[in-house]
Amino acid sequence: MKRRRIAIPVLVAPLLIASLGVVALPQSAAPAVAADACTPGVMAQIPGPPTAFAAMGIPEPGLRATGAGVTVAIIDSGVDGTRPQLIDAFAPGSRSLIDDGERADGLGDPQGHGTALAGIIAARADGGSGAVGIAPDARIISLRVFRGDDEESVRRGFGPDAGRIAAAIRTATDLGARVITVALSDDVDTPALREATAEATARGALVVASAGNRSTTENTSDSPRYPAAYPGALAVTAVDTAGIATDASIHGPHVDVAAPGQNVLTTSTGGGDCVYAADAPSSSFATAYAAGAAALLAEAYPDEGPEGWAYRLEATGDRPDPDARNDLTGWGAIRPAAALDLRPDATTRGPLSPFADTSDAARSTPxxxxxxxxxxxxxxxxxxxxxxxxxxxxxxxxxxxxxxxxxxxx
Incomplete structure (x- = not known):
């Protein structure tokens, strides 16, 4: 029987380094150079801000919300807890759901994927580093659910697994996370994963999930991916540096919004700053930006809940037709500042509103x-x-x- 693979992107740096350990390395004041910026052990700094900020319309002074008081769970390969920008970012509760010899507290990440996501969401300002999170005061919980999707990891039971992801969503909900980041995708609807997503939504947490990447799945059709396609989840696809959807991503009726996914400046495991996805956008990184934006809205509008936060991102998305979504970018590329400033009423155009009757605002349905x-x-x-x-x-x-x-x- 062919083994089904839950998709994660391939990072550009060689991150499967089993001997990294947990010792924090000294920070270098030297700027990074392209040849070695992503090498484990090289603590170089890349100037910022991340180019994604301008692409999302985030003003240079920053946003009026920072994610303060909001906990974001990252269900992934772990997070390297020794990174200078992340040391002060953790809320209680991080843990590993696999026993592969790494840290049991979820703060080790030999694969590197989760550390990159954590930096996008909540990296703190640190000296000359430009790797700053979109929600730099949010707190994160690392729930480590896989080591890698290589043959050896899968053979030993340490590959991505829908049941383990479902368990992590339940754990994140129990720990009080308001935003749950799942930058993983599966083309199979699993009852446990569906139920965990529904429970998280009912208890006030927004599951923000990848809509899928074409290069990391055997099923390359534009079809639903899970948990992104479940009711209540926010499905995120990626756009390139020009804000255009490309064939690197999975598209389809499950897509809710888009976010930048190319040339992503963030934190790397066992090292300093790194720019990932230089060749093509990745929905994983787009998912992290959307999760960080959701944390900003959870801070500013705590009583609106997951439906309200998702609505704000969708209603203010940059899209060709203000009245309709499309299967490429859903309701459009997120604009966090506009989402924060939105005063929803009956004239707000776009998705169905939980706040007002928008009967006169929706006109066509391509x-x-x-x-x-x-x-x-x-x-x-x-x-x-x-x-x-x-x-x-x-x-x-x-x-x-x-x-x-x-x-x-x-």
Whole structure:
């Protein structure tokens, strides 16, 4: 029987270093150079701010929210707790759900994926480093659920596993996380994973999950990925440095929003700053940016809950048609400042609102078919959208038949 693989992206740095240990290395004041910036043991610094900030419309002075008082769970390969930008970022409760000889507290990460996500979300300012999180005052919990997706890790039972991810979502919910980051994707609907996501949502936590990457899955069709496609979850895809969706990502009706996923400046395991995904955008990094943005909204609007935070990101997304989502980028690329400033009312255009009757704001309901067009130079090419418009205009009362509800009910 062919073994199913839950998808994670391949990082550009060689991070499977079993001998890193847990000793913090001294920080170097020297700027990073391209050849060695991502090498474990090289504590170089790359100037910031991250280019993703400008792409998301974050002003140079910063945002009025910082994620203070909000706990974000990162369900992934662990987080290197010795990174200078992350040492003060942890809330109680981090742990490893696998016993592979690494730290039991979840603060080891030989793979490096989780450490990169943690830096995107909550890295603190540290000297000359430009690797600063979008929610730099949020606190994080590392729930380590896999070592790697290589053959040896999978053979020993340390690969990504839907049941273990479900257990971690339940643990994150019990620990009080308001945002749960799952930058992993599976093309199989697993009852345990569905139930854990539903429970998290019901208890006030927003599950922010990757909509999928094409290069890390055997099923490359534009089809639902889990837990992103479950009701209540926020499914995130990636756009490139120009804000364009490319064939590097999985698209489809499950996609809610998009975020930057290319040339991502963040923290690296056992080292200093690193720029990941230089060649093509990764939905994992986009998921982390969306999770950090959700933490900002959880701080500013704690009583609105996961539905309200997701709505704000969707309603203010940058999209071609203000009245409709599409299968490439959902409701559009996130704009955290606009989401924070939104005063939702009956005139707010876009997704169905939990705050007001937006009957007069929604007008048309185009669906989108995705066609990947190879570029001449062989690089990842923009995806072509072919609009297939339903006959006639559809009133809001009939949207359920042709337009996927914003919260993916059922």
């Amino acid at each position: 669906s989108t078919r995705v066609t990947a067009t190879p570029s001449d130079d062989g690089d990842s090419a923009p995806v072509t959208a072919v609009a297939v418009v339903a006959a006639g205009l559809v009133a809001l009362c009939g949207l359920g038949a042709v337009l996927r509800s914003r919260r993916k009910r059922g």
